[in-house]
Amino acid sequence: MTHSPNLSLYVTPPGSKATSRDEQIVRELLQAIVDRRLRPGTRLPEDSLGEAFKVSRTTIRKALQKLAQQRLVSMEHNRGARVAQPGRKEAADVFKARRLIEVALIPAVYENRHSDAYKELHDLVAQEKAAHREGKFQEEVQLSARFHVQLAVATGNLILGEQVAQLTSLSSLIISLYGTSSSVGCDCGEHTELLKLIESNQVAEAQTWMDHHLDAIYQTINTTQDSGDDVDFKSMFSA
Amino acid sequence: MTHSPNLSLYVTPPGSKATSRDEQIVRELLQAIVDRRLRPGTRLPEDSLGEAFKVSRTTIRKALQKLAQQRLVSMEHNRGARVAQPGRKEAADVFKARRLIEVALIPAVYENRHSDAYKELHDLVAQEKAAHREGKFQEEVQLSARFHVQLAVATGNLILGEQVAQLTSLSSLIISLYGTSSSVGCDCGEHTELLKLIESNQVAEAQTWMDHHLDAIYQTINTTQDSGDDVDFKSMFSA
């Protein structure tokens, strides 16, 4: 039903619909950005990307535009697109917004705790722990993000799900900019706590837990580190 | 700084930047939709629009795409674009999301109650009352929406401002679909109450006020039947 490429990155609805070519590209670029294979500030020329994906600039532009509207890439007039570099203020705003929303949606998750969407959370935690044990760092980060998105989806509210998905993607980008290795490691494996609190009817405690959880992630964003090397898109997206 | 056409509809930052042609079109269409001059379900053929705005289809497509990502227009493959017709579920989700977010952001507004953005709220209320006295109905509705967006902006968080702006635009569309004249009239002129509560440090009361306020709007659309010339059979016969 929904056509949000951002949400579809995290949740894979059973009926996988026929995604158009440009949405596939959106997803691949999105994945590359949150995986930190495309660093903030990286230029995204339409020609090279079109060549890499074997489509014309028209399709690439459509994809870049969608990403731009999510603030994941920035487009300046006559200067092209590049992976966004949110300022410190914007970074703070993203995390504040996440705290505000994700804390507030917990009661709704509690209401829906018997839904299928909620059960999915346990699977995600299990996968997350497995990835942690096996040292699959990249995968663990990915699963951690998916957990937060799934929590929003578990309210049964798709609009909220999309909003949180967008904020989560932005968070990955921000951590890629300002974060250290501890930024992503700090929240490993403790998501079980939250589920326990919810299932034992401790909604208020679950909310404070989430508040601290997100604050902890935000606090780790302190040191700057910039990058800006050109990337070989062909080898990255070799069809 | 920000490039959100949706937010720019409501707040006019002092430095009005050079907006590109397609963003002007986005704004005009957006305005037409929330003003109910373009009813839900109205087809939006690229040729006619291009002719009307005196640009090529390329530019129109870009504009339509941006609106589609905001869920204000729906685009089906090879079937073109039309003004969105959110189903009852989606409509409910939008208002639930608004309640959740707008209630939760009130403490942040309280913190920022000495900012310029907050002072703007008083101006809006004054204009709103003036419009009500003079019977300028359309304008009053517009100002009511701007108040809610400005409230989010008054948190100092632009990300939240955009989120709320998007939800507010969608609300206008939904009211246009399912609402009656009472839907928009019910909240007239009472925004002063909220400001009073905030300024007298009654944050919790302000929150319950907002909760009831948004619930009241939602209830008017929840009970009424479909309006408009062409009927939304999907929501009527619940697919």
Next chain:
DNA sequence: GTATACACGATTGTATCCAATCCTGATATT
């Protein structure tokens, strides 16, 4: 040696073009 002016290359912005798809109406068949 420094700074300004200009020209060239690269990249984006917009328009137009052609193929693919869908809807409508008409015709044919049972």
Next chain:
DNA sequence: AATATCAGGATTGGATACAATCGTGTATAC
């Protein structure tokens, strides 16, 4: 009479072409 089939027109999807703009590098003037 009802359903199925098929052609025509209209509209979109995607690629290409041309114009506009920006950045860079070089040359020239002081």
